[in-house]
Amino acid sequence: MTTRTAFALDLNENDRDALRTLLDHPVAVAKAAAPSDPREQARIIDLLAEIKAQLSG
Secondary structure, eight states: OOOOOOOOOOOOHHHHHHHHHHHHOHHHHHHHHOTTOHHHHHHHHHHHHHHHHHHHO
């Protein structure tokens, strides 16, 4: 099942840079968040890629 989620963020430039860093390094984020769970890592990577695509588009 897919659920559409929308949110709005008020970010200053430093926060935007931090978000870009997270989105530009999804594998590192996934490994840090779920070091021993490859399935969860894959979900995190896919989620970050989707967020990056939505922000870029």
